[in-house]
Amino acid sequence: MKIKISCKTHVQPNKPILGKKQFQLTTFDLPYLAFYYNQKFLLYKFENLLDLEETTFQNNVVEKLKDGLGSVLEDFYQLAGKLAKDEDGVFRVEYDADDEEINGVEFSVADAVDVSVDDLTAEEGTAQFKELVPYNGILNLEGLRRPLLAVQVTKLKDGLAMGLAFNHAVLDGTATWHFMSSWAEICRGAETISTQPFLDRAKARDTRVKLDLASPKDPNASSNGDAAAEPPQIVEKVFKFSDSAIHTIKSRANSVVPSDGSKPFSTFQSLTSHIWRHVTLARGLKPEDITVFTVFADCRRRIDPPMPEEYFGNMIQAIFTGTAAGLLAAHGPEFGAAVVQKAIVAHDARVIDARNEEWEKAPKIFQFKDAGVNCVAVGSSPRFKVYEVDFGWGKPETVRSGSNNRFNGMMYLYPGKAGGVSIDVEITLEARVMEKLEKSKEFLLIDEEEDGNKITNGNGHGHANGNGFA
Secondary structure (H helix, E strand, C coil): CCCEEEEEEEECCCCCCCCCEEEECCCCCHHHCCCECEEEEEEEECCCHHHCCHHHHHHHHHHHHHHHHHHHCCCCHHHHCEEEECCCCCEEEEECCCCCCCCCEEEEEEEECCCCHHHHHCCCCCHHHHHHCCCCCCEHHHHHCCCCEEEEEEEECCEEEEEEEECCCCCCHHHHHHHHHHHHHHHCCCCCCCCCCECCHHHCCCCCCCCCCCCCCCHHHCECCECCCCCCCEEEEEEEECHHHHHHHHHHHCCCCCCCCCCCCCHHHHHHHHHHHHHHHHHCCCCCCEEEEEEEEECCCCCCCCCCCCECCCCEEEEEEEEEHHHHHHCCHHHHHHHHHHHHHHCCHHHHHHHHHHHHHCCCCCCHHHHCCCCEEEECCCCCCHHHCCCCCCCCCEEEECCCCCCCCEEEEEECCCCCCCEEEEEEEEHHHHHHHHCCHHHHCEECCCCCEECEECCCCCCCCCCCCC
């Protein structure tokens, strides 16, 4: 792929933000300092884009995006700031219009006019569009020296690629898509955004946590809890579960009425346990081997008092559960769904507070291996309205995660573009495991009586979220 970066600038809020603004990072933020920037990739199709004169493209597309970004940063000005820490090693995000070291949001414009939208939507992994997304392999801790948000807009043969990298120590998925929808809203002509961000992190938690962080180890140095082993060769795949497939999976999980009177399994619980079970089978684990299920859950409504949905920051916490591989394999889909459901229901305000207090006493920066042994981990959410991010030229053709923050067993859930309850599942696994999963008719819900009739399509990416359960 031939990509030419034509210019790189920085975007500040259009109107000055008076005074120095400082927000201490909370216990919900700090564990992600040693993760990579959270990358998103949106692909838009334009008719006759190449026929546009360069000045027209620059004025109607690039400048429109930059001006809208400057406008929305008046409300989301933390993203135009930087990470900092005080003399005690307490991290914060700060913005000061008078600080020459604060450059705002990095904004790059590029050309890849030999590449079409279809070239990118057909690709199963992230390798094809890696160069279209900024900050590959950049740790969130670099926010001490780099912008907290980087954007790359690339002109294609028949469309536009938008790659973004958000500092994950500053915000989670809910806040990310609130920002994206607000930016798009301004670009469509709104004078102000419809939902203001709630910026006061101290309302979420105000404990001062001192961290001595210089250069953390590479989070990819080990995977799945085995520090001694070399990382296995991993590959990516998108499985697209149609509306009918989701209904089938949910129906099967709920075919056995729970004896303990628990609620019916949600779409999230049914789908993720379906994936957990079949990944475990494909891994060929011994019956006594433990397999861990991890979900990064939104805690805005779980803590007491609850935080508003528009809270800007991280409000996620990892929920861990697990079972023996043999038990997961021997039982029907309701068994795994029940294990997932019980862990999610149990994660209430009391548990969240206890986890935070424990972490504050002995802070530990997360690494991928902390997700658990033989794990399947879920991030992001099919509830995010990613296909409604319309900057004025239509909805995206596809929305994906970038190459950062991928490890053996990690999956991201996105809503399917087809609508309904369809869900795309972006998953990363060892190559040998992925090969088995792709051949599993039970996993793919292939009707053997109708040769090759897949209810799900193993050709694409997905996105998972702890906020995706109901």
